[in-house]
Amino acid sequence: xxxxxxxxxxxxxxxxxxxxxxxxxxxxxxxxxxxxxxxxxxxxxxxxxxxxxxxxxxxxxxxxxxxxxxxxxxxxxxxxxxxxxxxxxxxxxxxxxxxxxxxxxxxxxxxxxxxxxxxxxxxxxxxxxxxxxxxxxxxxxxxxxxxxxxxxxxxxxxxxxxxxxxxxxxxxxxxxxxxxxxxxxxxxxxxxxxxxxxxxxxxxxxxxxxxxxxxxxxxxxxxxxxxxxxxxxxxxxxxxxxxxx
Amino acid sequence: xxxxxxxxxxxxxxxxxxxxxxxxxxxxxxxxxxxxxxxxxxxxxxxxxxxxxxxxxxxxxxxxxxxxxxxxxxxxxxxxxxxxxxxxxxxxxxxxxxxxxxxxxxxxxxxxxxxxxxxxxxxxxxxxxxxxxxxxxxxxxxxxxxxxxxxxxxxxxxxxxxxxxxxxxxxxxxxxxxxxxxxxxxxxxxxxxxxxxxxxxxxxxxxxxxxxxxxxxxxxxxxxx
Numbered sequence: 424x425x426x427x428x429x430x431x432x433x434x435x436x437x438x439x440x441x442x443x444x445x446x447x448x449x450x451x452x453x454x455x456x457x458x459x460x461x462x463x464x465x466x467x468x469x470x471x472x473x474x475x476x477x478x479x480x481x482x483x484x485x486x487x488x489x490x491x492x493x494x495x496x497x498x499x500x501x502x503x504x505x506x507x508x509x510x511x512x513x514x515x516x517x518x519x520x521x522x523x524x525x526x527x528x529x530x531x532x533x534x535x536x537x538x539x540x541x542x543x544x545x546x547x548x549x550x551x552x553x554x555x556x557x558x559x560x561x562x563x564x565x566x567x568x569x570x571x572x573x574x575x576x577x578x579x580x581x582x583x584x585x586x587x588x589x590x591x592x593x594x595x596x597x598x599x600x601x602x603x604x605x606x607x608x609x610x611x612x613x614x615x616x617x618x619x620x621x622x623x624x625x626x627x628x629x630x631x632x633x634x635x636x637x638x639x640x641x642x643x644x645x646x647x648x649x650x651x652x653x654x655x656x657x658x659x660x661x662x663x664x665x666x667x668x
Numbered sequence: 669x670x671x672x673x674x675x676x677x678x679x680x681x682x683x684x685x686x687x688x689x690x691x692x693x694x695x696x697x698x699x700x701x702x703x704x705x706x707x708x709x710x711x712x713x714x715x716x717x718x719x720x721x722x723x724x725x726x727x728x729x730x731x732x733x734x735x736x737x738x739x740x741x742x743x744x745x746x747x748x749x750x751x752x753x754x755x756x757x758x759x760x761x762x763x764x765x766x767x768x769x770x771x772x773x774x775x776x777x778x779x780x781x782x783x784x785x786x787x788x789x790x791x792x793x794x795x796x797x798x799x800x801x802x803x804x805x806x807x808x809x810x811x812x813x814x815x816x817x818x819x820x821x822x823x824x825x826x827x828x829x830x831x832x833x834x835x836x837x838x839x840x841x842x843x844x845x846x847x848x849x850x851x852x853x854x855x856x857x858x859x860x861x862x863x864x865x866x867x868x869x870x871x872x873x874x875x876x877x878x879x880x881x882x883x884x885x886x887x888x889x890x891x892x893x
Contacts, residue, residue, distance in 0.1 A: 560840040567836055571827050580890040581823045585837060588819060588883060592841050595872070599844035603851065 434511055434650045435659050441643040448640035455633035463626035479537045481626050485634040487530040487555060493523035493638065494558060497565070498590035501583035511646075513579035514653065516586065517569055518646040522638050524562035530555055550601040557596055561589045575653060672764050679768025680775075686745070687776045693741060698780045701734040705788050716793045723792035724802055724853035728846050731781050731806060732813060736835045738777040739817040742769060743825055743888070756892055762885040766822075770815050770881065778810030801856045801866075805849040808869040812845050815880040822887035845872060 431437045463481035470477040497519040504513030534552060535545045546552070565582050572578035654660045661667075687694055708726045709719055746752040755765050782803055789799040820838035824830040852865035 557840050557843060560836075564837045564840065567833055568823060571824075571829065571833055577890060577893070581887065584819075584883065584887055584890060585823060588841065592844075595844050596840070599847045599868075603847040 432509055432511055434514070434654055437511055438647055438650050441647050445640055445643050445647075448636045448643065452633050452636035452640055455629050455636060459626050459629035459633050462622055462629065467622040467626050468620055473541060476537060476540045479533050481630045483530060483533040483537060484627060485631040486526045486533065487551075488631065489634050489638060490523055490526035490530050490555070490558060493519055493526065494561065494586075494593065495590060497523060498586040501579075501586040505580055505583040505587070510579075510653070511650075513583065514646050514649045515642070516583065517566075517579070518642045518649055519638075520562055520566050520569070521645070522641055524559060524566065526634070526638070527555060527559040527562060531559065550597075550603070553600045554597050557600070558593070561593075565589070672761065675760050675764055676768045676771075679765055680772045683769055683772035684775065687772065693738070694776050694780065697734050697738045697777045698784060700737055701730050701781050702784065702788065704730040704733060706791070709791075719792045720794060720857075723789060723794050724798070724850040726792070727785060727788060727802060728806070728809075728849050731778075731810060732839065732842055732846060734781060735777055735810065735813040735817060736838065738773070739814075739821045739834055739838070740831045742773050742818055742821040744821075747825055747892075752888070753892065756888065762888065763881040766818065766884045766888070767877075767881040770811075770818050770884075773818070774811045774814040778806075778814055782806045782810060795857070798853055798857050801862050802853045804866060805852040805869060808866065808873055809845045809849040812869075812873055812876045813842055815876040815884075816841050816845075818884045819880060819887055822884045822891055825888070825891040845869065848872070 431440055459481065463478055467478070469475050497516050500512045500516035500519065503509060504511075504516060531552070534555070538547065539545050565586055568585055569578045569582040572581055651660060651666070705726055708722065712718065712722070743752060746755070756762060758765070785803050785806060786799050789802060794802070817834070817838045820834045820841075823837065824834045827833060848865045848869045852862045852869070855865055856862045
């Protein structure tokens with residue numbers, strides 16, 4: 424039996440599939456969030472040096488990792504859309520962007536909240552914090568460019584090109600910021616998570632999975648809205664139950 | 669001389685002539701640069717020690733902003749009178765045409781800033797050696813700003829509020845140039861070797877030279893279709 428791999432690459436078939444998948448991702452994200460937060464805040468012991476303050480890493484670390492990874496996902500979808508001219512890929516790219524920006528913001532915000540009691544400052548010009556901030560700017564640039572072009576096809580292609588240029592630039596920016604920082608001064612405090620307690624590890628992994636599932640669920644929800652908006656004049660949209668009623 | 673070089677020279681000369689006919693545009697960029705740099709001592713106070721330390725950063729950031737200011741004009745005039753459309757239809761390589769426009773943009777908006785730097789450096793009490801390195805770093809760095817900026821200018825062609833959007837897109841991409849540019853001057857003030865910073869700037873310049881004309885050409889095609 425030949426499997427048609429491209430069956431779900433059309434908005435017509437992807438829309439109902441996404442609708443079926445969303446509850447699964449959303450519910451499992453909610454369950455894992457509850458479990459992760461419970462283990463992180465109740466079960467895991469207080470840290471020897473950082474006390475209770477360290478618990479914010481259960482949100483901070485997953486948010487940072489996902490914010491970086493989502494940029495690659497976004498650029499990947501954008502590139503697919505640009506190269507193969509598939510509409511759904513471009514829609515996915517613009518659906519991923521706000522979630523990526525949100526995670527970058529959460530990462531900066533929780534980092535600041537953790538930095539105040541630990542370093543005594545809301546913000547230090549640490550290499551990682553600075554590159555996270557620049558990442559947020561890159562997301563905002565993508566969203567702003569997409570939003571300010573009226574024609575959706577041109578917006579997709581222009582934003583895709585920007586995302587690709589950005590992803591080529593990300594390593595250059597990262598290393599330049601890193602060298603910039605080390606040239607000025609060494610990192611004030613080094614992160615030493617060598618021997619993590621087992622409950623801490625569990626909480627971290629569960630929170631990571633929860634953030635992933637949340638990101639997938641919310642992206643699918645957003646891409647469904649985008650599909651409806653773009654295809655509003657087509658026949659199959661007019662026949663949907665949720666559109667009719 | 670081969671055809672591509674001829675084409676390149678033709679485009680550069682054409683854009684320079686056009687720029688000289690509207691000399692006010694060139695001067696505004698330069699005046700903006702001088703003004704922004706002169707505002708800093710008024711903002712932070714006249715202590716010479718601090719100013720000397722800040723000078724490379726201030727001049728670099730001002731150069732960055734000044735080049736953003738002039739990027740909007742890179743393609744807009746040709747876009748409005750239809751020349752750009754003809755360029756896209758021309759049988760010659762669009763990348764070379766774009767490269768020519770980048771070069772002339774740099775000669776009009778980047779080079780004057782480099783030449784103005786010594787005067788401003790003296791205002792900030794920089795040493796002669798530091799001024800020399802600063803000029804060298806600007807000389808290597810400002811072409812990168814023109815070239816990376818051209819991508820943004822092509823993407824935002826004909827959009828409402830394109831100017832602010834352009835800065836939003838391009839400034840994050842220019843951060844490495846800023847870091848290595850100012851780093852070189854700080855290294856020479858601290859008695860360290862400047863060659864690593866300048867080599868990295870040179871590497872970025874070569875990278876930009878290789879890729880940005882083609883990317884900008886693609887961006888123009890997207891914007892004009």
